[in-house]
Amino acid sequence: DQQVKQNSPSLSVQEGRISILNCDYTNSMFDYFLWYKKYPAEGPTFLISISSIKDKNEDGRFTVFLNKSAKHLSLHIVPSQPGDSAVYFCAASEVSWRGGTSYGKLTFGQGTILTVHP
Amino acid sequence: NAGVTQTPKFRVLKTGQSMTLLCAQDMNHEYMYWYRQDPGMGLRLIHYSVGEGTTAKGEVPDGYNVSRLKKQNFLLGLESAAPSQTSVYFCASSYSRLAGKSDTQYFGPGTRLTVL
Numbered sequence: 443d444q445q446v447k448q449n450s451p452s453l454s455v456q457e458g459r460i461s462i463l464n465c466d467y468t469n470s471m472f473d474y475f476l477w478y479k480k481y482p483a484e485g486p487t488f489l490i491s492i493s494s495i496k497d498k499n500e501d502g503r504f505t506v507f508l509n510k511s512a513k514h515l516s517l518h519i520v521p522s523q524p525g526d527s528a529v530y531f532c533a534a535s536e537v538s539w540r541g542g543t544s545y546g547k548l549t550f551g552q553g554t555i556l557t558v559h560p
Numbered sequence: 561n562a563g564v565t566q567t568p569k570f571r572v573l574k575t576g577q578s579m580t581l582l583c584a585q586d587m588n589h590e591y592m593y594w595y596r597q598d599p600g601m602g603l604r605l606i607h608y609s610v611g612e613g614t615t616a617k618g619e620v621p622d623g624y625n626v627s628r629l630k631k632q633n634f635l636l637g638l639e640s641a642a643p644s645q646t647s648v649y650f651c652a653s654s655y656s657r658l659a660g661k662s663d664t665q666y667f668g669p670g671t672r673l674t675v676l
Contacts (some may be wrong), residue, residue, distance in 0.1 A: 446602075474663050485564070485650050485667035486603070531602060535663040545591055545610050546654065546663030550602035 445469045446534050448551035455558050461519040463554050465532035468513060472534035474546065477506060477517045480529045480553070489530075490517070522558045529553045562586055564668035566651050572674045573641045581636040581671050583651030590656040592634035593618070593665060594626060596647040603650065609634055610656070641675045648672050 447466045455461045463477075473494040478486035492499040492506045492515075499506050505518045515532055531553045538547035564585045573579055583592065591610050595603040595618075605618030609628040623645060625637045634653075638645060652665040 451600075476664060478667075483670070485652075485669045488664050488666060491664060545608065545656070547605070548663065548665060550604075552600055552602045 443468070444552075445472075446532060446549045446551040448530075448532060448554050450554050451552070452555040452557070455522045455556070457524055457558055457560050458521045461517075461522045461526065461556055461558065463517040463519075463530050463532075463556065465515040465517075465551050466513060467515065467534050467549075469534065469536065469549070470513070471536040472549075473537075474535040475506070475508060475515050476533045476535070476548070477504075478531045478533060478550075479526075480531065486531060519556075522556075524558050524560050527556055527558050529555050564651055564653055564666055566649075566668040566671050568671060569669070570672050572676065573638075574676050575642060577641050578637070578639050579641065579673075580638075581649055581651075581673075583634045583636070583653075583668055584632055585634075585651075585653040585666075586632060587653060587666065588631070589653035589666075590631075591654045591665075592628065593652040593654075594624070594634065594636045595650045595652065596620065597650060597670075598647050606636065606649075641673075643675045646673060646675045 476491040477489040479489045480486045507516045532551045533548045535546045567582045593608040594606040607626040609615045612631045615626045627635045649671045651668040654665040
């Protein structure tokens with residue numbers, strides 16, 4: 443079962459307009475959410491995050507919204523730029539205990555390919 | 561400050577061959593992870609480590625072994641490679657949530673492995 447889903451494999455947007463990437467989750471134990479951006483042949487780069495106690499976090503052109511009742515997360519990019527064209531992964535974290543130790547286990551969505559046209 | 565580095569960047573193996581992927585981080589992170597990324601499947605956790613000398617299985621551990629002899633290094637081994645292990649492998653590291661830090665993981669550039 444996929445606990446984190448990005449239902450749109452791709453999104454195409456005009457430069458200067460808003461890009462909205464969506465993510466749904468099913469596990470109510472997730473308490474921290476992140477967005478990563480990935481260019482071809484590079485590793486994922488951390489973009490922005492939000493704790494489950496908040497419903498919005500902003501960083502420059504990027505804003506993440508969290509709707510806990512709907513178990514829905516979205517990333518808004520405004521204005522969109524051609525350099526934003528990449529694959530965007532949402533990820534959700536929960537504390538996982540194994541053998542007496544804990545860590546923040548990340549579960550990733552499948553990714554959304556964003557293309558911003560000049 | 562190089563962050564997370566991985567070697568090699570590319571590798572082609574024949575079925576049954578073995579190899580080791582090396583990950584190094586210079587951020588003094590306690591936790592390190594190995595993921596694989598396959599088309600349409602996001603990133604899946606293979607193994608992880610919460611400290612020097614400790615490792616644990618992730619979501620897809622079969623066919624892989626790991627070791628964390630030094631805090632800054634995390635090795636991923638394939639003892640007998642199979643075509644199903646053709647993938648892009650990413651290493652990541654993070655602080656400990658118990659230390660009051662966030663769960664943000666920082667990724668290396670990846671190793672593209674092809675098993676023929």
